[in-house]
Amino acid sequence: MKSVAQEITKHSPDSFIVVLTNPVDAMTYTIFKESGFPKNRVIGQSGVLDTARFRTFVAQELNLSVKDITGFVLGGHGDDMVPLVRYSYAGGIPLETLIPKDRLDAIVERTRKGGGEIVNLLGNGSAYYAPAASLVEMCEAILKDQRRVLPSIAYLEGEYGYEGIYLGVPTILGAGGIEKVIELELTAEEKAALDKSAEAVRNVMAVLA
Numbered sequence: 565m566k567s568v569a570q571e572i573t574k575h576s577p578d579s580f581i582v583v584l585t586n587p588v589d590a591m592t593y594t595i596f597k598e599s600g601f602p603k604n605r606v607i608g609q610s611g612v613l614d615t616a617r618f619r620t621f622v623a624q625e626l627n628l629s630v631k632d633i634t635g636f637v638l639g640g641h642g643d644d645m646v647p648l649v650r651y652s653y654a655g656g657i658p659l660e661t662l663i664p665k666d667r668l669d670a671i672v673e674r675t676r677k678g679g680g681e682i683v684n685l686l687g688n689g690s691a692y693y694a695p696a697a698s699l700v701e702m703c704e705a706i707l708k709d710q711r712r713v714l715p716s717i718a719y720l721e722g723e724y725g726y727e728g729i730y731l732g733v734p735t736i737l738g739a740g741g742i743e744k745v746i747e748l749e750l751t752a753e754e755k756a757a758l759d760k761s762a763e764a765v766r767n768v769m770a771v772l773a
């Protein structure tokens with residue numbers, strides 16, 4: 565990753581980098597450090613993919629079009645990621661009023677393990693179609709200045725109470741890359757889950773350092 569960052573800096577100093585390599589949160593941090601690029605131009609992809617999986621499982625549960633399901637998955641790309649059920653809707657109707665808690669808990673758990681489920685089904689290798697489609701969605705938002713509200717792995721400097729870490733959070737993606745990190749109000753339980761996820765990311769960052 566170090567040499568990749570160095571080559572990008574040398575040949576495309578004005579580019580945006582969207583990282584899609586596991587462990588993706590820590591890898592995005594590595595690219596940020598090695599490239600010397602500003603934080604708005606170094607972005608990681610995981611939340612769009614994890615949210616797409618969450619939305620798919622909800623759509624299957626309710627037998628509705630996935631187009632009408634919205635949600636956010638925050639935190640690191642791993643088993644501790646935080647699908648924010650409280651901010652998730654089907655056609656504007658809160659999911660918590662449509663799906664019993666035990667079924668929602670099962671969907672959250674399946675989302676967290678979604679990457680592993682695909683890897684097991686494939687037998688070897690890694691998911692490729694959905695991660696690539698997620699990457700395209702993010703790049704399109706930047707290249708076409710769409711100002712989309714999408715979850716990105718963003719560098720945090722105080723947002724959500726974290727400092728010096730790349731973590732999945734809701735962002736506005738436009739011509740400036742990450743133009744804003746959107747801070748949602750979290751319950752104590754949601755914040756505790758995000759803290760656990762951030763801790764897991766910091767542990768991986770420490771291994772890569």
Ligand SMILES: O=C(O)C[C@H](O)C(=O)O
Nearest residue numbers: 586678679680683690691
């Ligand atoms: O490659 C993997 O381990 C899975 C990947 O992170 C995914 O979520 O599809």
